[in-house]
Amino acid sequence: MSIFAALADAYEHMAANPALAGQIPRPGYSAQKIDFLIALLPDGSVAGVPHDMRQVQGKKLLPRLMNVPQPPKRASGIAPVLLWDKSAYVLGVTANGKGRTAREHAAFKDAHEKWLAGSDDAGLMALLHFLRRWQPEDFVRLGWPTEMLDGNIIFGLESERLQNVYLHDRPAAKALMARLQAGSEAVEGLCLVSGQRGPIARLHPSIKNVWGAQSAGASIVSFNLEAFTSYGHLQGMNAPVSEAMAFAYTTALNHFLASDSNRIQIGDASTVFWAQADMLQQEQAAEELMLAGMGGIDEQAAARPVGVLLQQLRAGRQLREIRPDLVQGVRFFVLGLAPNAARLSVRFWVEDDFAVIAERYQRYLRETAIEPPPRDVIPGLWRYLIETAVLGKRENIPPNLAGEWLRAILSGSRYPDTLQASVLMRLRADGDVNALRVAILRAHLIRNRNMEVPVALDPDCLLPGYLLGRLFAVYERIQTASLGDGVNASIKDRFYSAAAAQPRKVFALLDRSIAPHLSKVGKKSPGYRIQLEKEVAAIMDRLEPGADPFPATMPSDQQALFALGYYHQRSEYFRKKDTASTATQEETA
Numbered sequence: 072m073s074i075f076a077a078l079a080d081a082y083e084h085m086a087a088n089p090a091l092a093g094q095i096p097r098p099g100y101s102a103q104k105i106d107f108l109i110a111l112l113p114d115g116s117v118a119g120v121p122h123d124m125r126q127v128q129g130k131k132l133l134p135r136l137m138n139v140p141q142p143p144k145r146a147s148g149i150a151p152v153l154l155w156d157k158s159a160y161v162l163g164v165t166a167n168g169k170g171r172t173a174r175e176h177a178a179f180k181d182a183h184e185k186w187l188a189g190s191d192d193a194g195l196m197a198l199l200h201f202l203r204r205w206q207p208e209d210f211v212r213l214g215w216p217t218e219m220l221d222g223n224i225i226f227g228l229e230s231e232r233l234q235n236v237y238l239h240d241r242p243a244a245k246a247l248m249a250r251l252q253a254g255s256e257a258v259e260g261l262c263l264v265s266g267q268r269g270p271i272a273r274l275h276p277s278i279k280n281v282w283g284a285q286s287a288g289a290s291i292v293s294f295n296l297e298a299f300t301s302y303g304h305l306q307g308m309n310a311p312v313s314e315a316m317a318f319a320y321t322t323a324l325n326h327f328l329a330s331d332s333n334r335i336q337i338g339d340a341s342t343v344f345w346a347q348a349d350m351l352q353q354e355q356a357a358e359e360l361m362l363a364g365m366g367g368i369d370e371q372a373a374a375r376p377v378g379v380l381l382q383q384l385r386a387g388r389q390l391r392e393i394r395p396d397l398v399q400g401v402r403f404f405v406l407g408l409a410p411n412a413a414r415l416s417v418r419f420w421v422e423d424d425f426a427v428i429a430e431r432y433q434r435y436l437r438e439t440a441i442e443p444p445p446r447d448v449i450p451g452l453w454r455y456l457i458e459t460a461v462l463g464k465r466e467n468i469p470p471n472l473a474g475e476w477l478r479a480i481l482s483g484s485r486y487p488d489t490l491q492a493s494v495l496m497r498l499r500a501d502g503d504v505n506a507l508r509v510a511i512l513r514a515h516l517i518r519n520r521n522m523e524v525p526v527a528l529d530p531d532c533l534l535p536g537y538l539l540g541r542l543f544a545v546y547e548r549i550q551t552a553s554l555g556d557g558v559n560a561s562i563k564d565r566f567y568s569a570a571a572a573q574p575r576k577v578f579a580l581l582d583r584s585i586a587p588h589l590s591k592v593g594k595k596s597p598g599y600r601i602q603l604e605k606e607v608a609a610i611m612d613r614l615e616p617g618a619d620p621f622p623a624t625m626p627s628d629q630q631a632l633f634a635l636g637y638y639h640q641r642s643e644y645f646r647k648k649d650t651a652s653t654a655t656q657e658e659t660a
Contacts, residue, residue, distance in 0.1 A: 072422060074320075074420050075312065075316065075320045076264050076265075077422060078319070078321075078324055079316050079319040079320045079323070080347070081323045081327075081345055081347065081404070082320065082323040083319065085326070093138070094326070095322065095326065096138040096141075096322055098315065098318055099141055099249070099252055099318075100140055100141055100239075101138070101141040101142070101276060101321075101322065101325070102322075102329065103136070103139050103142070104136060104223060105124050105134055105136075105139065105223050106123070106124060106134050106219065107123060107124055107218075107219050108121060108225050108226070108232070108237070109121045109122075109201075109224060109225075109227075110122060110227055110229040110232050111198065111228055112197065112228075113193050113196075113228070114197070115197050115203070115204060117201070118229035118232075120213075120214075120216070121215060121216070121219060122232070123216070123218070124137075124225075134222070137225070139152075139225060140155065140239055140244075140248055141276060141318075143274075144276075144277060149171065149175055150178075151175070151178050151182045151183075153182075153239075153244075153247070153248065154198070154225070154226060154238050154239045155226070156179060156223065156224065157222065157224070158221055158222055159172045159221070160175045160176060160179040161176075161224045162176065162205065162207060162219075163175075163205075163206075164207050164210045165220055166220040172207075173207075179202070180202045180203075183198065183199060184199070184202075190243060192241060193228065194238045194241045194243070195241070195244065197226075197228060198226050201226075225237050225239065258273075258308060260308065260311045260313075261311060262312055262313035262315075262316055264312050264313070264320070265315070269313040269314070270313060271307055271313060271314070272312055272316075273305070273306050273307045274290075275290055275291070275292050275312065275321060276288075276317065276318060276322075276325075277290065278290065278291065278321055278408075278415060279325055279328065280329050281328060281408050281409075281410055281415055282339065282341045284415060285412075285413055289411075289412075290413065290414055290415065291408075291414070291415050291417065292312065293414050294306045294307070294309045294310075295413075327343035327344075332355075332359070332362060333345055333358060335366055337452055337474070337477050338456050338465070338472060338473025338474070339409050339468065340408065340409050341408045341409070342365070342405065342406070342408075343405075343406050344358065344361050344403065344406070345358060345403075346402065346404075347401070347402045347404075348400055348402070349400055350396075353396055353397060353400075356394065356397060357403060359377050360377060360380060363377045363381055364381060365452050366453075367447055367449055367454055368447070368448050369446075369448060372448070380393060380394065381448075382448065382449070384429065384432070384436065385433070385436045385440075385449060387433070390425075390426055390429040390430070397426065397429075398424075401425040401426070402422070402425070404422050405419070405420070405421040405422075405428075405477075406419075406420055407420075407473075407474045407477060409471075418471070418478070419478035419481075419482075421478065421481040423481075431480060431481060431482070432480065432481075436449070438517045439455075439513065440526050441509055441526060441527075442526050442528075442639075442642075443642050444506060446506075452477060452480075453465070456472065456476070458497065458505070458507045458508045458511065459472060459493035459494055459511075460497075461497075469489060472487060472489055472490060472493065475487040475489070475490075476490055485518060486514065486519055488519065491511070491512060491515045491519075491627060494512055494631075495512075495631065498567070498568070498630075498634055499568040499571075502563055502567040502568065504567075504637055504641075506638070509634050509638045512631035512632075513526075513631075515631065516631055516632070520628055524635065525537075525635075525639070528639040528642070530609070533613055534629075535614065535615065535622070535625075535629060535632075536625060536628070536629030536631070536633040536635075536636065537633070537636035538610050539570070539571075539578070539621070539625075539636065540635060540636025540639075540640070541610055541637065542578070543562070543563075543570050543581075543633070544636070544637045544641040545603065545610065546562055546581050546585050546607075547561060547563050548641075549589060549592065550562050550585070550588050552595075552603070553587075553589075553592050554588070554591075562581065566580075566581065572624065572625060572630060573623065573625075574622055574623075574625060575622060576623075578620075589603065589604065
């Protein structure tokens, strides 16, 4: 199924769901942010001060999301909206008081004189009377709040205000909207989405809430220059989508993008996902599991049902064993969008049975498993991606990397090679060999190189890079045992990058410089010196016999193994230290 067809199907599915009644706009309407309501009397006079429609969220007052007549696209032109608009159009006032405010207000009045002509509806006539008598100077004279400036304003009759009925909800307003749509000058054609003939949308409704895109919204389908058109077609006729399908797919997509339960930000990719099943509970469970899996769970979230379920998946249990209701008849969709000026780029699109998606997610969990594990029980994907960014900032995550990696996880395809390259680059820059970075490197080696890579310390692993990483950790341990933890610049700080890339140059130097440290350790603890020497000898014995144990250079895969071996060996020393400390405390107690 194509992206638009799946979104249009999702719209129909949600519109037919009684549990979502009022949340999904009907044709001709869209969800918009509304700030104030002007309550009118039948003669068009104002019933007191406008009512603040904003809602308290946290410590902020934010506009209320309401289904109102869909606004036209207006990049630079003047185009009023039916029955509502921003203060410049409705009242002729703005915060800066400059620009084309007077022309916008005049256009709003003229349009409503035309649209409402001949109406006998009390609410619509009240608005017409209001616009005829309103003057922009009245805003200051009446002492209306300055918070209204540049906000979106709707109208309603004072007698219906307490019932939360507004002008755009009245039957006459709905009938007017239908007449205006039917009277559009759209060209008939064959819709590429539905396969049926109907009025073709010249411009598609804007898509909002994509991170990094224009706040007014952006488009997936757009033809604004002659170079983008063909065969003399204008704008939307170059990719004909009916007005009904354009409304359906954009409404569904805007609903998902505005939802906290159907959307997650992965790098620069605004990712939306949804499930379709016979029962709403199945859809909610699948979406919650996806959100938690990609967003990650910490120790607190691990105790919740979704956290327990994720840990069971990580332990290798099949979805059919723990949630059999999510295996049959649950279809899952994932769409990744990224900003591209006034347009949107589709980074990835995955559609499959939820059971298949869950299996691929389990494969990703197995590949990123590492001992000792990260602090989070199951880190979110964004947390891994931070490790590829300069200074650990989200905005520095390499372009396209987030979308390519998530697509690989959900589709079961190869990981992007830029993933390994980005992590190795950060290791060379800062030398921070942590669990998240080595987990990424391990996953890349398993899937892209088909290598068997250990989860925890494996003394029998004979991969050269892994052995050299372990050896480097032993040398570091010898230095620490000799000089203590207060070393200004450790072996890792000075030599990690060079040792991973050019072992021959570094290990010969380290082998000579480590002798004095061993001698000092022997004076403190002869037994510990012998243990460290045995560890060095055991690793050297496992390097390929008869060959140079320290190659001049190492390719990227071996550098990734170097980081893994170093992490495992170094973590083993910390584990032994913690075990010894615990044993001492127990003996003391």
